[in-house]
Amino acid sequence: MNVLVILIPVSLILGGLGLAGFFWTLRHDQYEDMEGDAARILLDDDDPPSEPED
Amino acid sequence: MSVAACPGCVATPAARGDAAAPGLDALVVSLPDIHCAACVASVERGLTALPFVTAARVNLGQRRVRVSVTPGAGMPDILAALGELGHAARPLDADLLRAPADARLLRDLLMRLAVAGFAMMNVMILSVAVWSGATEATRDLFHWISAGIALPAVAFSALPFLRSAGLALRVGRVNMDVPISLAIVLACGMSLFETASGGTEAYFDAALSLTFFLLIGRYLEQRVRSSARSAAQQLAALETPWATRLIDGRRQEVRIDALAIGDRVALPVGMRAPVDGIVVSGTGQMDRSLVTGESRPATVAPGDTVTAGEVVMNAPLVIRATSVGNDTTLRQMAAMVEVAEGNRHRYASLADRAARLYAPVVHCLAALAFAGWYLASGDVRLSLNIAIAVLIITCPCALGLAVPAVGTAASSALFRLGLLVKSDTALERLAEADHVVFDKTGTLTVADPGQAVLPELDPAECQVLLALAQVSTHPVSRRLAEAGRRAGVAAAEVTNITETAGEGVSGFWDEVPVTLGRGPEGTVLRIGDRVVPVPLAETLRPGARELVRRLDDAGMGVELVSGDIPVAAHRIARELGIETVLAGVRPADKVARIAALSDNGHRVLMVGDGLNDTAALAAAHVSISPASAVEASRAASDIVLLGDGLDPVGRAVDIARRARRRILENFGIAACYNLVAIPVALSGHASPLLAALAMSSSSIVVILNAMRVAR
Incomplete structure (x- = not known):
């Protein structure tokens, strides 16, 4: 049972990393235009058009 | 995990993107036709290639492009450029479109959803160990770890429910969030007490999964609502400013x-x-x-x-x-129109009506369970546990989750058809409609100068008509002349042609005075004493015929109520196979007609575009207008048709009816599930494992059922 001392914190930290990753994607507007992002993967632009500054 | 610094604030910094870079104007243009990666590329590359454009970014989900231009360039330049690229474009008002409040609310809910999901999964893993037989110290340790994860997570994630329940209670009302909050708070409190006293049953996982599933519902609901609001704003902005x-x-x-x-x-x-x-x-x-x-x-x-x-x-x-x-x-x-719309705002959605029934029933059941068990056993702890089990088991997942899931699926299906749904109860009202009233001009028909057909005249008359028509710049004349030329008619010899503005063109044909001009019932051709009516050719909107047939097949009554002259109205009605026709109707009479139909028990769908239709659009049970309609009409209607064709209307009716059926089915599923689960809970046989299984499975079933709407 002593292994739990390691396993439980490890599982929480791994899950927490996932959560932190999700927060990061939220912060970077990655859910604004999911349909567009799905389509953009098909474009083979070397230098993508810049974001409008608004 | 730490929730001390509110992650909602971290992820949704106030008013992002409000600070515009000085000297750069951001313009927003609606592109209703774009649909694929190639469109995105052509718009963005085409625009950024222009010298006055500094950046362009397409949002495919919203069918919009946001363009930054150098000072001096403006909307007309962008519209012209997009036109050259072959995209239909409509200017939008960037100021009206900015809705940071909505976006922030959605992000906030997503954040709470993520926290609840994370905590739920971790607690669930620990709970599985307890359910599969962990005992004594291990069980207590797992319960304590669960409490450590669950309590802060619930405090953060369930805040929207707690806040709304608090607001409702303060004004002395009971809404759906009251039983939800009660279940969550009681479950957490009781489980903490059980954990502290070394008990066997803890409901931390149930409290978290309840929060998680209901947050999904809340998030979907908010998305439908804010997309309805942004549709309304988008339209306000459509009028060329x-x-x-x-x-x-x-x-x-x-x-x-x-x-x-x-x-x-x-x-x-x-x-x-x-x-x-x-x-x-x-x-x-x-x-x-x-x-x-x-x-x-x-x-x-x-x-x-x-x-x-x-x-x-x-x-x-x-x-x-x-x-x-x-x-x-x-x-x-x-x-x-805003005044006329008042009664529509009073429409209670299916979910509201069900919730009104649901909240008191749940409270009574839980209270009865507590009282009954207390009287029978005298054990407060046991009775409270059973009351909590009842509250958790009766979780309103079908209400809180299934209705928004159906709404989201249906309105995104409609958006793909080119329909903007502006009101969040429009779909339900559309599903109830059983009678359709059409306006004619601009709705069933479009004026298309190149498409005029020559009236049934004999060849000589046709030649005179063409001779007169081709000298005038009047739009009717131009249409007739174009049609004549296309039919290969040669112009007759008409001399001394003169045009009087507002009256018509006249001349002499072999000494006979001839006139093409205004008559009492539209345009007429006068040859000597003979008067030949020249019915104006209007083109049917694409899909109009199919739509009328489809509505007819669906068992809906169809009628035409037009402000135009009887000749024109009856001709279009004949062409479409509409039997009930009212022509020459004034705006107030249109409203009266709709009121009469409503009094007969009909739920009327009004489809119209003119200023004379606005009051009727607002008075009808549900209304649709094309994007070409005046602003007032679009404002008065629930759904706006972005494309030119009418056939999406028929499909919208289908989707709305299917959505309504799914919602009712989901209520049925939830009712069956409650019929089985409530007796189990009341009899004291509900364990945390059973509650978790029942709740997740019913939520997943209703969501899967909701998804079928889009099929």
């Missing part, structure tokens, strides 16, 4: 709201009058179909009045503004 003002002979592009009374406004051909005014110079025809429903153009000359919403047909005009902004006839109509 630019006009050309003349100052000392100089032309100046200004926003419409900057126009003042007395300003001279130039109206080029095809422009919709932005303000009410008096013609100062120019003589020409105005298309009043949007304002009155007449398909016949009206002639205006200096001194005549022009109403906002009329479209200039054949000659540029200059008008002097007599009323602007909110005083224009158009806006006043819109204000009247």
Whole structure:
């Protein structure tokens, strides 16, 4: 049972990393235009058009 | 995990993107036709290649492009460029589109959802160990770890429910969030007590999964609501906000709201009058179909009045503004409509009606369970546990999750068909409609100059008609001349041709006086004493015939109520196979007709576009208008059709009916599940494992069922 001392914190930290990753994607507007992002993967632009500054 | 620093604030910093870079104007343009990666690439590459564009970014989900331009360049340049690229484009008002509050609310909910999901999964893993037989110290340790994860997570994630329940209780009402909050708070409190006293049953996982599933529902609901709101804003912004003002002979592009009374406004051909005014110079025809429903153009000359919403047909005009902004006839109509809309806001959605029934029943059940068990056993702890089990088991997942899931699936299906749903109860009302009232001009028909058909005249008459028609610039004449040329008719020898504005063209054909002009019932051709009516050819909107047939097959009554003259209305009705026709109807009579139908127990769907339809659109149970309609009509209707064809209307009715069926099915599923689960909970046999299984499975079943709407 002593292994739990390691396993439980490890599982929480791994899950927490996932959560932190999700927060990061939220912060970077990655859910604004999911349909567009799905389509953009098909474009083979070397230098993508810049974001409008608004 | 730490929730001390509110992650919601971290992820949703206040008013992101509100600070515009100085010297750069961001313009937003609606592109209703874009649908794929190639469109995205062509728009973005085409625009950024222009010297005055600094950046362009397409949002495919919202069918919009946001463009930054250098000072000096403006909306007309962008629209022209997009036109050259082959995309239909409509200008939007960037100021109106900015809705940071909505976006922040959605992000906030997503954040709470993520926290609840994370905590739920971790607690669930620990709970599995307990369920599969962990005992004594291990069980207690797992319960304590669960409590450590669950309590802060619930405090953060369930806040929207707790807050809303608190607000409701403070004003003495009970909403759906009250039983939810009660279940969550009691479950957490009781489980903490059980954990502290070394008990066997803890409901931390149930409290978290309840929060998680209901947050999904809340998030979907908010998305439908904010997309309905942004649809409404998008439309407010659709009206071209630019006009050309003349100052000392100089032309100046200004926003419409900057126009003042007395300003001279130039109206080029095809422009919709932005303000009410008096013609100062120019003589020409105005298309009043949007304002009155007449398909016949009206002639205006200096001194005549022009109403906002009329479209200039054949000659540029200059008008002097007599009323602007909110005083224009158009806006006043819109204000009247707001009043008429009041009764529609009182419509209670299916979910509301079910919730009104649900909350008291759940409270009574839980209270009865507690009282009953307390009387029977005298054990407060046992009775409280059973009452909590009842509250958790009766979780309103079907209400809180299934209805928004159906709404989301259905409105995104409609958006793909080119329909903007503006009101969040519109779908349900559309599903209830059993009678359809169509307007004619501009709704079932579109004026298309190239598509006129020659009336049934004998060849000689046709030749005279063409001879007269080809000398005039009147839009009707131009249509007739075009049709004649296409039919290969040769013009007759007509001499001494003169044109009188507003009256028509006349001349002599072999000494016989002939006139093409106004008659009592539309355009007529006079040859000597003979009067031949020339019915105006209107083109049916694409899909109109199919739509009428489809509605007929679906068992809906269809009728045509038009402000136009009887000849024109009956001809279109015959072509479409509509039997009930009311022609020459004034706006107030349209409302009366709808009221009469409603009194007979019909739920009326009104489809119209003109200013004369606005009151009827607002009075109907549910209403649809095409994007070409006047602003007031679009404002009054629940759903706006973005494309040119009418056939999406029929499919929208299908989708709405299917959505309603799914919602009812989901209620049925939830009811069955409760019928089984409530007796188990009441009899004290509900364990945390059973509660978790039942809750997740019912939530997943209703969501899967909701997804079938889009199929």
